[in-house]
Amino acid sequence: MEFIKKIAIGGDHAGFEYKAELIKFLTAEGYEVNDFGPYSDASCDYADFAHPVASAVENKEYTFGILLCGSANGVAITANKHQGIRAGLAWNVEVSSLIRQHNDANILCIPVRFVSLEEAIAITKVFFSTEFEGGRHKTRIDKIPC
Numbered sequence: 001m002e003f004i005k006k007i008a009i010g011g012d013h014a015g016f017e018y019k020a021e022l023i024k025f026l027t028a029e030g031y032e033v034n035d036f037g038p039y040s041d042a043s044c045d046y047a048d049f050a051h052p053v054a055s056a057v058e059n060k061e062y063t064f065g066i067l068l069c070g071s072a073n074g075v076a077i078t079a080n081k082h083q084g085i086r087a088g089l090a091w092n093v094e095v096s097s098l099i100r101q102h103n104d105a106n107i108l109c110i111p112v113r114f115v116s117l118e119e120a121i122a123i124t125k126v127f128f129s130t131e132f133e134g135g136r137h138k139t140r141i142d143k144i145p146c
Contacts, residue, residue, distance in 0.1 A: 008062040010036035010049035015068025018112045050078035058082045065107035072111035096123040100130035102137045
């Protein structure tokens with residue numbers, strides 16, 4: 001049986017449309033995806049959705065997480081409050097690759113007001129197809145926890 005990556009996804013009202021499209025894309029690619037909300041584009045607080053996604057990844061219920069909001073800064077800051085979470089903000093495929101290669105990011109944060117849907121899908125593809133390099137980067141990320 002092939003290992004299927006489980007993805008936790010969430011965000012805020014700004015990320016609602018992209019979240020729905022990324023869920024369709026990921027499901028079609030064979031990923032198991034759980035939508036942590038929001039479930040409409042009504043104004044909401046990103047922390048209400050970023051914390052549950054980060055907790056699910058932190059507790060190893062999900063392999064990776066995706067968080068989407070306008071700038072992605074709020075969701076990244078919130079997720080990074082959790083031990084063992086390395087949420088990285090990616091606005092292009094190069095950054096997406098680097099946050100996996102060098103930082104072993106386990107939550108991808110996408111700034112939907114600054115990327116097209118096509119770019120968001122490409123960023124997601126690269127994030128999930130890039131492996132952590134380890135080595136000197138492992139030494140560095142081992143120094144992150146307080």
